[in-house]
Amino acid sequence: MTGHTERPLLFLDVDGPLLPFGEDPHRTPRGTTPDSRLARLTSELGNRLTALPCELVWATTWEEEANAEIAPRIGLPRLPVVKWPEPTDQHEREDRWFGLCWKTRALVNWAGGRPFAWVDDEITDADREWVAAHHSGRALLHHVESYQGLADEDFAALDRWLRAL
Numbered sequence: 001m002t003g004h005t006e007r008p009l010l011f012l013d014v015d016g017p018l019l020p021f022g023e024d025p026h027r028t029p030r031g032t033t034p035d036s037r038l039a040r041l042t043s044e045l046g047n048r049l050t051a052l053p054c055e056l057v058w059a060t061t062w063e064e065e066a067n068a069e070i071a072p073r074i075g076l077p078r079l080p081v082v083k084w085p086e087p088t089d090q091h092e093r094e095d096r097w098f099g100l101c102w103k104t105r106a107l108v109n110w111a112g113g114r115p116f117a118w119v120d121d122e123i124t125d126a127d128r129e130w131v132a133a134h135h136s137g138r139a140l141l142h143h144v145e146s147y148q149g150l151a152d153e154d155f156a157a158l159d160r161w162l163r164a165l
């Protein structure tokens with residue numbers, strides 16, 4: 001350890017992990033409407049997130065809207081929000097070449113070496129490799145299926161990893 005006494009961060013995406021979208025390719029269509037998506041936002045979800053030993057941070061295109069629209073529905077307080085910087089041309093080219101998610105570089109910068117977990121439906125092995133090479137702390141990039149959202153096994157995996165730090 002390098003002397004970090006702060007709790008690890010958990011970067012939280014909204015569309016996919018908290019608000020599933022699209023259809024499970026193995027099931028028949030259910031017909032998801034925006035209302036039924038928001039109905040998934042329960043206090044139980046907030047409680048499960050709060051129970052994780054970490055500091056929650058919104059990492060989503062919702063930005064401040066996540067605090068306005070999502071947090072109150074699930075009983076979370078106002079959380080820090082990652083603001084997405086305009087990428088430089090050079091970084092944009094590199095990231096595209098590497099196949100990075102557009103969020104990855106910004107999240108590594110935001111973490112500043114602090115250990116973090118990241119929950120997102122857009123994570124791939126390219127992101128894991130890049131983070132391993134560019135982030136000095138521990139990191140868990142946890143992919144969630146966009147049609148399923150955060151499930152029991154995801155919470156279990158996050159809890160296990162965060163407690164083992």
Ligand SMILES: [Mg+2]
Nearest residue numbers: 013015016121
């Ligand atoms: Mg997403």
